[in-house]
Amino acid sequence: MTFRSVFDAAFIRTEFDQAGINTQFIPSIWKYVVQNPNCEWREIPSLPSAAYSLLSSKFKPCTSVVDSVLDSIDQITTKLLIKLQNGASVEAVIMRYDTRLGKYGGKPRLGGPRSTLCISSQVGCKMGCTFCATGSMGFKSNLSTGEIVEQLVHASRLSPIRNVVFMGMGEPLNNYNALVEAIRVMTAFPFQLSPKKITVSTVGIIHAINKLHGDLQNINLAVSLHAPVQDIRCQIMPAARAFPLEKLMNSLAEYQKKSQQKIFIEYIMLDGVNDEEQHAHQLGRLLDTFEVVINLIPFNPIGTLSKFGTSGDEKVTKFQTILRSSYNIRTTVRKQMGQDISGACGQLVINLPNKKPPTLTDIEDLHL
Template identity: 85%
Template sequence: MAFRSVFDASTIRTEFENAGIKPHFIPLIWKYVIQNPNCEWDQVPSLPSAAYPLLKSKFKPFTSALDSVIESTDQVTTKLLIKLQNGAFVEAVIMRYDTRMGKCGGEPRGGGPRSTLCISSQVGCKMGCKFCATGSMGFKSNLSSGEIVEQLVHASALSPIRNVVFMGMGEPLNNYAALVEAIRVMTAFPFQLSPKKITVSTVGIIHAINKLHGDMPQLNLAVSLHAPVQDVRCQIMPAARAFPLERLMDSLREYQRISQQKIFIEYIMLDGVNDEEQHAHQLARLLETFNVVVNLIPFNPIGTLSHFRTSSDERVTRFQKILRSTYNIRTTVRKQMGQDISGACGQLVVNLPDKRSSQNAALLTDIEDLNL
């Protein structure tokens, strides 16, 4: 029998309730495991006697293990290769920021160092985006909620995590139930992350977007749009055929009406594909009735897996200027981090045993900086 992660909240809660054990002990177990990652169950103090044999027979403190830690030469990005119980691997990326760098509203920023964790939700991905190496793996499996949470636990042992972004391997909304359960654990004791510091990125799974705010209020939503018209979007994102742009925008409009929150629009800059001036004007007209922040993402090379080229700095700047100056749409350019360790956006893919590379995590000027 495969053991379950103790961080699989619904499973352990059900087992405890069936055994007559009060569920309020569960967060205390989580806290002890986080502080004592190599513990045995009989070392956890002050549990009802019935809890110990139940834990020993059905749960592990961790069902995943930190296989390797790879540091980038940028000295702020760390990639974690995590081995799951079934032998598969996923990756997570820690990105460190200093909020005192730069200015906000003309004034020096307050705060100090913080870390953002980019988390995977699946092994591989079925979306098949042609600019993303993860898609080359195909879809292998969904992660359980516990396997998702364990990425946060592994990363927290290396750096205090304040922000979480679901921009790693997989399409988070295709693993909806586990995603929501994992976030509920992350926002409860002992993790206590603010939902405002958690961002879920999606290619646009319409039926899941329609449910998301009701299940996860205050969460940040990021949409991988990447093209302002349906035909270009389908060329670079085959899954877009199932989610027509007009229907997606209607869904986002309703999401924003209900949530009253800004939506983050991710837009990868591909030379000669979607980075011309006409595309900037089309994108602006598509978004002009929304409260959005557009994040322009320089394309990260993924070797022979893609024929795309990175847009020139001049094209990116011109694109940004049109959105900002002509249409007054808030627009940032994503800061690239971890490219040398294949930990940048679009680069997460696991190839074993011959080599371990990865692909799909950098962030922007940090997404939290946009929540002002």
């Protein structure tokens, strides 16, 4: 028999309702499981007797297990290989920061140590971006709500998580219902993450973007734009053919009008493809009427899978300068983390049997 994760929120609420059990017990069950990883259901105090038998017959505290934990040399990044109940695996990455380092506006930063978790939403990905190792896997399956939330459960036992970014394996908006429900769990008791500390990244699934603000308010939207014109987008992101740039920008304009929030723009720098001065000006003009933060991402090589090169530092700096000085767009260059454990942007891939393993590559950790 296949058991469901106790964090599959809609399923456990339905089961409790049908059994006449008060659903208000569910958050306290979640809290106990988070604090007691290997618990037995009967150990949870003060539940109705019907709840114990229901939990035992249909649910597991966690349906996934951490198969391996790999720390980067500098101990800043940790990659978790998580094995699912069906035998498939996904990866999640913890990135640690100290916000007191450096200055903001010429003044010392406030705050202190914090951790961001990069979460996967699918096994593999059907978008096929040519610069991303995950895309080389193809699409295998969607994760359930519980399998998404369990990544946070596992990571929280290694580091206190303040931020969550859906920038791991898969296209989050292609697993829309599970994504929305998982975020609702993460922002409720016992996790209580602030929606403003959660970022959903997408290649631009227009129909889902049109629904997103109505279903999830105050979260951050990040768009993997990666090119300022449609033909280059289609060359490096085959899925872009289904989402024409003009229609995507119209959708983003409507989203921003409703949400009144900045949109994060992710832009991977590919040498000689999208990193010339003309591309910077095209990008600046495209985004001139938006409130955005552009995050320039140095390309992480992915071995024989990739035909691309990494843009030189001078090119990246010039690109950033044009966007800042000519268009007054806040532009950052992503700090690379976890390259030595293949946990950096674009490097997440599960090596499957009977396939030549690529060198791993990619997650996207916005400086939130």
